[in-house]
């Protein structure tokens with residue numbers, strides 16, 4: 001949770017409306033009417049942003065739904081005073097970086113983090129960069145740092161300050177092209193899989209990629225390998241998407257001939273290679289939307305989105321199943337409950353801002369630079 005400053009003055013007082021515990025013991029369905037009433041009272045003053053991995057009981061109240069890219073654009077463009085972010089911590093931080101000074105961003109549960117984002121800590125990344133400097137990799141047109149959106153604001157700032165940028169799973173190729181027009185190598189943080197899948201799709205062979213392990217001396221990479229590498233991949237991953245395996249694709253091919261396998265690029269390279277298509281959550285939705293009646297899909301991404309797609313497209317004659325029968329759940333996305341959303345909104349109605357996410361000024365500046373570079377590249 002680097003870079004987080006909770007609101008200095010959340011103005012939280014004792015009382016029924018304020019106590020989260022009081023909400024947490026209430027059943028889900030009793031929250032619907034309360035959330036709707038609070039939304040109505042707040043009107044245009046507040047917007048609810050919802051990532052596709054949110055549960056149905058929460059996302060149905062979102063004014064905007066989307067992938068990380070679309071939500072960051074919505075955050076940059078809205079005029080609402082309050083943004084209630086139903087997603088995870090790095091998304092709320094990004095919204096705060098892009099927000100106007102008079103806007104406030106709220107994360108309904110502060111425990112909604114991202115294990116992948118936590119795999120790159122600023123001290124480790126600084127150590128890595130120092131090692132690259134010592135080895136002469138950063139000199140001249142040497143290397144640019146590029147971070148996946150799924151990282152803390154201080155990592156985004158680190159990249160912005162060193163001429164690099166941010167990308168999401170929907171514009172990673174554009175971001176790689178941007179970086180390669182300016183430098184010979186890329187340090188890609190923190191998701192090795194997105195980095196590998198993107199670089200490989202651009203024609204960079206695996207032999208020109210190395211994995212930097214922050215727990216080993218000099219990342220565990222020999223100077224020769226480092227010199228030959230075009231892409232240095234940070235050793236991070238998404239524990240949800242890493243559960244999809246090549247044998248899951250093989251099973252679908254065997255048992256469901258004709259079914260298309262569509263996966264998120266946070267999945268392993270071996271899985272993406274076997275799939276028919278890969279793309280961000282928004283791209284996966286678009287693919288299914290555009291498919292003709294009778295098409296069927298095995299989808300390798302978070303289970304709430306897959307289940308929602310299955311329900312939505314069944315009446316249109318399209319079948320959607322999960323690639324892994326045991327279903328991959330993002331437990332931190334799941335932390336945003338209807339109770340947390342109701343608590344947040346009803347407090348706002350009472351003019352109390354709870355769980356504000358606020359990035360400190362210096363980090364904000366450079367993270368903004370890195371995000372602006374991303375927003376300018378083609379998707």
Ligand code: 13P
Nearest residue numbers: 067068069168169280281
């Ligand atoms: P997108 O929604 O950008 O595809 O990202 C998926 C994700 O892991 C969000 O945490």
Ligand code: SF4
Nearest residue numbers: 114115116238240330
């Ligand atoms: Fe992080 Fe993976 Fe969950 Fe996305 S799905 S929020 S990358 S843990």
